[in-house]
Amino acid sequence: MTYIPHTDKDRQEMLAVVGVDGLDDLYEAIPENVRFPDLNLPDPISEMEVTQELQALSEANLEVFHTSCFLGAGAYNHFIPSVVDHTLRRNEFYTAYTPYQPEISQGTLQAIFEYQSLMVQLTGMDVSNASHYDGATALAEAVILALNHHRGKRNKIVISPAIHPHYRQVVRTYTQGMGLTIAGDEKYETEPKDLVKMLDEDTALVAVQYPDFFGNITDLSALGEAAHASGALFCVVVNPLALGMLVPPGDFGADIVVGDGQPLGISLSYGGPTVGIFTTKDKYVRKMAGRLVGETVDNRGQRGYVLTLTPREQHIRRDKATSNICTNQGLMALASAVYLSVMGKQGLRKVAELCYHKAHYTAERIDALKGFTLWNTHPFFHEFVVKCPRPVAEINERLLEWDILGGYDLGQEYPDLKDHMLIAVTEVIAKAEIDDLVAALEEVSND
Amino acid sequence: MTEPLIYDLSSPGRKGVSLPAVDVPETALPEGLVRKELPLPEVAENDVVRHFMRLSQLNYSVDTGFYPLGSCTMKYNPKVNEDMARLPGFALTHPLQDPDTAQGNLALMYALQDWLMEIGGFAAVSLQPAAGAHGELTGILIIRAYHQDRGDKERKKILIPDSAHGTNPASTTMSGMDVIEIPSDARGNIDLDELKKHCDERVAGLMLTNPNTLGLFEENVQEVIGLVHGCGGLIYGDGANMNALLGVVRPGDLGIDVLHYNLHKTFSTPHGGGGPGSGPVGVAEKLVDFLPDPVVGIVDEGDEDKPPLYGFITPVKSIGRVKAFHGHFGVILRAYTYMRMLGKSGLRAVSDYAVLNANYLLAKLRDTYKVPFDRICMHEFVAEGQWDDAPDIHALDIAKRLMDYGFHPPTNYFPLIVPEALMIEPTETESKESLDAFIEAMLAIAKEAREDPDILKSAPHKTLFGRMDEVKAARQLVLCCRPLYLDKPDNK
Numbered sequence: 026m027t028y029i030p031h032t033d034k035d036r037q038e039m040l041a042v043v044g045v046d047g048l049d050d051l052y053e054a055i056p057e058n059v060r061f062p063d064l065n066l067p068d069p070i071s072e073m074e075v076t077q078e079l080q081a082l083s084e085a086n087l088e089v090f091h092t093s094c095f096l097g098a099g100a101y102n103h104f105i106p107s108v109v110d111h112t113l114r115r116n117e118f119y120t121a122y123t124p125y126q127p128e129i130s131q132g133t134l135q136a137i138f139e140y141q142s143l144m145v146q147l148t149g150m151d152v153s154n155a156s157h158y159d160g161a162t163a164l165a166e167a168v169i170l171a172l173n174h175h176r177g178k179r180n181k182i183v184i185s186p187a188i189h190p191h192y193r194q195v196v197r198t199y200t201q202g203m204g205l206t207i208a209g210d211e212k213y214e215t216e217p218k219d220l221v222k223m224l225d226e227d228t229a230l231v232a233v234q235y236p237d238f239f240g241n242i243t244d245l246s247a248l249g250e251a252a253h254a255s256g257a258l259f260c261v262v263v264n265p266l267a268l269g270m271l272v273p274p275g276d277f278g279a280d281i282v283v284g285d286g287q288p289l290g291i292s293l294s295y296g297g298p299t300v301g302i303f304t305t306k307d308k309y310v311r312k313m314a315g316r317l318v319g320e321t322v323d324n325r326g327q328r329g330y331v332l333t334l335t336p337r338e339q340h341i342r343r344d345k346a347t348s349n350i351c352t353n354q355g356l357m358a359l360a361s362a363v364y365l366s367v368m369g370k371q372g373l374r375k376v377a378e379l380c381y382h383k384a385h386y387t388a389e390r391i392d393a394l395k396g397f398t399l400w401n402t403h404p405f406f407h408e409f410v411v412k413c414p415r416p417v418a419e420i421n422e423r424l425l426e427w428d429i430l431g432g433y434d435l436g437q438e439y440p441d442l443k444d445h446m447l448i449a450v451t452e453v454i455a456k457a458e459i460d461d462l463v464a465a466l467e468e469v470s471n472d
Numbered sequence: 473m474t475e476p477l478i479y480d481l482s483s484p485g486r487k488g489v490s491l492p493a494v495d496v497p498e499t500a501l502p503e504g505l506v507r508k509e510l511p512l513p514e515v516a517e518n519d520v521v522r523h524f525m526r527l528s529q530l531n532y533s534v535d536t537g538f539y540p541l542g543s544c545t546m547k548y549n550p551k552v553n554e555d556m557a558r559l560p561g562f563a564l565t566h567p568l569q570d571p572d573t574a575q576g577n578l579a580l581m582y583a584l585q586d587w588l589m590e591i592g593g594f595a596a597v598s599l600q601p602a603a604g605a606h607g608e609l610t611g612i613l614i615i616r617a618y619h620q621d622r623g624d625k626e627r628k629k630i631l632i633p634d635s636a637h638g639t640n641p642a643s644t645t646m647s648g649m650d651v652i653e654i655p656s657d658a659r660g661n662i663d664l665d666e667l668k669k670h671c672d673e674r675v676a677g678l679m680l681t682n683p684n685t686l687g688l689f690e691e692n693v694q695e696v697i698g699l700v701h702g703c704g705g706l707i708y709g710d711g712a713n714m715n716a717l718l719g720v721v722r723p724g725d726l727g728i729d730v731l732h733y734n735l736h737k738t739f740s741t742p743h744g745g746g747g748p749g750s751g752p753v754g755v756a757e758k759l760v761d762f763l764p765d766p767v768v769g770i771v772d773e774g775d776e777d778k779p780p781l782y783g784f785i786t787p788v789k790s791i792g793r794v795k796a797f798h799g800h801f802g803v804i805l806r807a808y809t810y811m812r813m814l815g816k817s818g819l820r821a822v823s824d825y826a827v828l829n830a831n832y833l834l835a836k837l838r839d840t841y842k843v844p845f846d847r848i849c850m851h852e853f854v855a856e857g858q859w860d861d862a863p864d865i866h867a868l869d870i871a872k873r874l875m876d877y878g879f880h881p882p883t884n885y886f887p888l889i890v891p892e893a894l895m896i897e898p899t900e901t902e903s904k905e906s907l908d909a910f911i912e913a914m915l916a917i918a919k920e921a922r923e924d925p926d927i928l929k930s931a932p933h934k935t936l937f938g939r940m941d942e943v944k945a946a947r948q949l950v951l952c953c954r955p956l957y958l959d960k961p962d963n964k
Contacts, residue, residue, distance in 0.1 A: 026818060026821045026825075027813055027814055027818050028547075028548055028550060028740075028814075028900075028901050029821055029822070029825050029900050029901065030901070030902070030903040031825055031828075031903065031904065035903070035904040036828070038904070039828055039829075039832045039904060040828070042832055042835045042836065043828070043831040043832055043834075043835050043848075044835070045848075048824040048827075048828060051824070051827045051828065051831060051848060052689075052720055052721075052827075053848065054688070054689040054691055054847075054848065055689055055720065055721050056693070056694055056721075056726070059721050059722065059725040059726060060720065060721055061719070061720065061721075062593070062719070062721070062722050062725065064590050064591065064719055064816055064819075065590055066587060066590055066591070066811075066815060066816035066819065067812065067815050067816065068815045068816060068817070069813060069814055069815030069816075069817060069818045070812060070813055070815065071813070072552050072813065075552065075556075075809055075812050075813045076552060076555070076556065078812065079556045079559065079562075079580075079808075079809060080559060080561075082561075082576040082579060082580055083559040083560070083561025083562045083576050084561050084576065085561075085575045085576035085579070086561045086562065086565050086573065086574050086575065086576040086577055087565070087569060087573035087574070088560055088561050088562075088563075088564035088565050089564045089565070089566060090560055090564050094566060096566050096568055096569060098568050099567075099568075099796060099797075100566055100567050100568065100797065102564075102566070104491075106488075106489050106517070108517055108520055108521055110558070111521070112521075112524045112525075112528075114554065115524070115525070115528040116533055116534075116535035116536075117528040117529065117531040117532075117533045117535065117536060118528050118531065118533070118744070118745055119533075119549070119554075119742045119743075119744050119745070120533040120534040120535045120536075120549050120742050120743070121531045121532065121533040121534070121743065121744075121745045122539070122541055122544055122546060122743045122745070122746065123743070123745070123746035124745065124746065125883075126532070126871070126875070126880065126881060127937070127940045128872070128875060128932050128935045128936075128937045128938065128939065128940070129530075129531065129532035129875055129880065129932075129935055129937075130530075130531055130532065130745075131475075131527070131530035131531070131936070131937055132527040132528050132529065132530040132531035132745075133531055133745035133746065135475060135477070135527055135530070136524070136527055136745075137745075138477075138951075138952070139477060139478050139479075141951055141952050142477070142479065142952035142953040143478075143512065145952045145953075146510075146511040146512060146952075147510075147512070152951045152952065153951070153952065155746070156747075158602035158603065158606060158747075158748075158795060159602065159795055159796050159797075160796060161793070161795055161796040162602070162606070162794075162795060169646070189796065191793055191795075191796040191797065192796060194765075194792055194793040195792070195793050195794060195795060195796065197792055198613065198764070198791055198792035198793055198794055199609075199646070199794075201613065201616075201617075201647075201648075201791065201792070202613070202616055202646075202647045202648025202649065203648050204648070242502055242505050244504065244505065268507070269510060270501070270506060270507065271505055271506065271507055272504075272505055272506065272507045273507055276507070285796070292558075292563045292564065292802075293563070293564055293565060293566050293567070294557070294562065294563050294565070294801050294802040295562065295565045295566070295567050295574065295577050295797070295798060295801035295802075296566075296567025296568075296796065296797025296798050296799075296801060297567075297602070297748070297795070297796075297797055297798065297799055297800040297801050297802065297803075298602070298747075298748030298750075298800040298801075298802055298803060310949070310951070316746065317951055318951070319945040319946070319949055319950055319951050320945065320950035320951075321940050321941045321942065321944045321945035321950075322940070322941055322944065323937045323938040323939060323940050323941070324930075324938040324939045324940075324941070325937070325938045327474050327937060327938075328474050329474075329937050329940050330940075330945075331940045331942050331945045333942070333945040333946050333949070333951075334946055334949070342638075342642070343638045343641040343642060343651075344641035344642060344644065344645045344651040345645070346638070346641075346642040346645070348642065348646065349605045349608065349609055349639050349642035349643040349645075349646050350605060351603065351604065351605040351638075351639050352603045352604075352605070352746055352747040352748075352749055353746050353747050354744075354746075354747040354748050355743075355744045355745035355746035355747045355748075356742075356744030356745060356747065356748060357744075357747070357748055359524075359745065362478075363520060363524055365512055365513075366478050366488065366512075366513055366515060366520045366523070366524075367488035367489050367515070367517055367520045368488065368489055368512070369482075369486070369487060369488050369489070369512050369513055369514045369515060370510050370511070370512040370513070370514050371487055371514070372487065372488060372489045372491060373510065373512060374510055375491050376491065378494070378501075379491070379492070379494060381499065381501070382494050382496055382497075382498050382499055383494075383496050385499035386496035386497060386499070404502035404505065418570075421570065422570075425573070430566065430569060433568055452491070452492070455495060456495040456496050459496070
């Protein structure tokens with residue numbers, strides 16, 4: 026039996042100790058009419074066969090190594106140094122549980138403490154939790170923090186339409202039972218300065234994305250000031266990799282910074298698992314959901330780490346907890362910590378600048394093509410929008426013939442942006458691939 | 473044995489990675505938007521490798537030894553799962569690429585949905601929730617949406633047994649419903665008389681963990697479900713304990729309407745030091761339309777020459793998205809590998825041997841450790857870590873002393889309804905030899921508790937770290953490389 030070590034002799038001896046005749050006798054508490062259903066499941070196969078089957082299944086997919094990937098929209102194809110996966114493959118990390126026993130979990134605990142420290146430095150905030158499921162759920166938790174902060178007296182949030190559509194959908198899902206008004210994202214063209222006008226004494230939180238979903242980078246300090254003037258919390262959704270280059274939100278008044286850590290050393294893996302970043306100011310630490318690792322000493326005088334402020338959490342507070350979150354994304358947080366460590370101060374800046382320069386070169390080349398227009402009017406980071414002469418889906422289908430994975434069709438989530446393609450360019454794209462994309466787009470628009 | 477922090481290893485100007493030169497004309501950086509300081513460490517690759525290697529060595533893990541942590545199902549994590557998840561054809565796929573170009577991923581997700589439906593006895597499954605608690609929130613939102621859709625808007629009570637995991641009440645509160653706690657009876661089952669008092673037209677549902685957190689199959693399960701259904705409520709099943717039920721009983725057949733699975737418990741995906749998990753949700757026919765958006769379906773049946781075409785489908789009354797993209801695909805893939813290999817007979821054997829191992833431990837320990845609800849258990853059981861003749865000893869001391877014997881302690885102080893609880897779950901992947909070694913340690917500790925209690929009170933002794941000062945950690949918060957001043961004027 027696969028992964029079950031018992032011999033026949035073991036089983037007989039153990040059944041005798043338990044005092045039953047056979048394995049079936051262990052289940053007498055289960056109603057007989059529903060006991061032992063005949064399941065329609067496949068028969069077992071060997072490890073060798075399963076690898077063959079899965080290899081074949083994996084080859085039915087198009088993947089980004091054998092194509093030039095210009096698709097981003099919240100998941101990015103970045104270079105991952107080998108040391109990241111070598112660390113994730115350490116059995117002591119990936120086969121451990123939540124570090125509830127600190128004496129024998131210092132590896133996980135210190136790694137999370139370092140992750141927290143790195144996130145604080147990257148975002149320019151005071152504290153970070155041990156992570157959420159992803160960027161979308163981290164944003165939902167930010168909304169809940171703001172509602173708790175205002176003790177139910179403010180029941181409106183203002184969110185920018187240029188926040189990832191999935192993130193906004195998740196916020197709506199999470200809050201559907203809370204009687205909340207969500208405003209701001211009705212029209213795609215609403216800019217941060219327009220959001221200012223929507224703030225009032227009922228607004229608990231205003232949230233924007235930086236760079237925004239369309240790639241734009243704008244100065245958000247005026248929005249932050251307006252938020253504080255109205256008493257609302259100011260939340261910024263970031264691409265953490267862009268913070269290798271950009272002014273961190275802590276410098277322009279953010280109360281909460283959330284984002285998805287996927288760009289920091291986590292493989293695309295069809296969108297998950299990733300890690301949800303959540304950092305905030307000192308004064309909100311007790312309202313922040315999720316696990317937290319803190320420094321202390323052991324009874325031998327050694328520095329050590331523990332899960333701390335647990336009285337906020339569900340296993341103690343139960344129905345009065347700030348969130349139901351139980352787990353974090355331990356291994357993915359570790360990946361980000363290793364990535365940021367090995368990239369370091371110079372490496373992360375360089376990756377961010379490579380993305381920036383390549384994206385601008387690409388945008389300029391495409392904008393020069395007949396029929397294509399660069400849509401962004403603000404500076405952008407590594408993603409930008411082009412208006413296309415044909416439906417994006419048609420263009421993308423043709424690009425596949427060139428082994429190019431085209432950009433995101435914005436018309437899917439923004440009906441007014443039909444025929445607009447969101448193009449991402451990361452450091453892994455070489456100039457020759459950009460030139461190929463330009464040539465392909467030219468050909469596609471001519472036929 | 474303290475390992476320096478990665479920041480302590482930093483030296484200005486040191487690099488850890490080589491990167492290519494810019495091969496396109498450069499563009500001026502945006503004025504006023506570029507940061508001046510980037511306070512990240514500056515370390516060599518070798519420093520990074522040694523640092524995290526040394527940290528890893530400070531962890532206990534399933535691959536180090538026996539990990540009988542109750543309610544967590546710390547079974548062996550097969551290595552082939554890890555390799556499959558890293559196949560480039562899976563690991564390098566983009567979540568927003570055209571589904572037509574990701575048919576391998578979709579076929580796999582469709583099959584896993586199908587197998588989970590079959591095992592749970594449900595009409596549909598969503599793979600989107602990221603963890604068990606996330607699945608719970610999803611399930612409660614589905615129950616809420618179902619009642620709302622029927623115009624039954626006053627149903628806001630969720631009944632939760634007092635033995636339930638803390639996430640149950642927390643998920644309920646998050647979804648805007650009210651928690652009503654139901655006590656357990658003398659045999660560890662839900663108290664039927666108490667339950668009856670609360671069954672009325674305001675009940676939205678009941679959250680049932682079965683086997684419950686005492687490791688016992690609810691003997692009155694059919695009466696409980698009948699009572700709740702009778703007053704118009706739905707049953708939410710917490711599938712944390714599915715490891716006892718594979719091929720033994722289907723929650724859907726018992727009348728459970730919605731249930732979350734934990735792929736990281738039952739289906740062998742690693743716990744990763746606390747995530748990522750995966751908490752798929754299965755539902756009965758009447759709830760199919762409310763599942764989170766999207767689910768994987770067949771959009772074109774195909775024929776003899778053409779395989780079916782899979783795609784994403786939005787359920788018509790969906791509660792919405794609970795996560796960006798399509799769930800934890802990398803975790804889903806590991807669970808698929810496991811289920812495909814074990815197949816029908818292998819999955820049934822999982823439960824058989826998980827239950828046998830738990831009952832073997834129970835039989836060997838019940839004379840030494842008090843077991844408050846003592847009957848044939850399922851995949852785990854709860855003992856008390858206290859004795860009248862060793863008044864100073866607590867469950868915590870036993871837990872810490874077990875580390876000296878080379879074991880990870882059981883879950884302690886949960887469930888809350890047992891004093892000084894020690895919740896023991898061996899899983900099916902442990903041999904009789906490893907169980908016997910654990911029994912021997914437990915018996916030795918019980919003896920030490922009477923003869924030399926100090927050795928327990930001051931344990932662990934043989935680990936690299938001793939007991940931590942948790943009060944200090946909470947009072948003088950240091951949550952990153954600098955202290956936090958909660959009493960600073962602007963932090964009030």
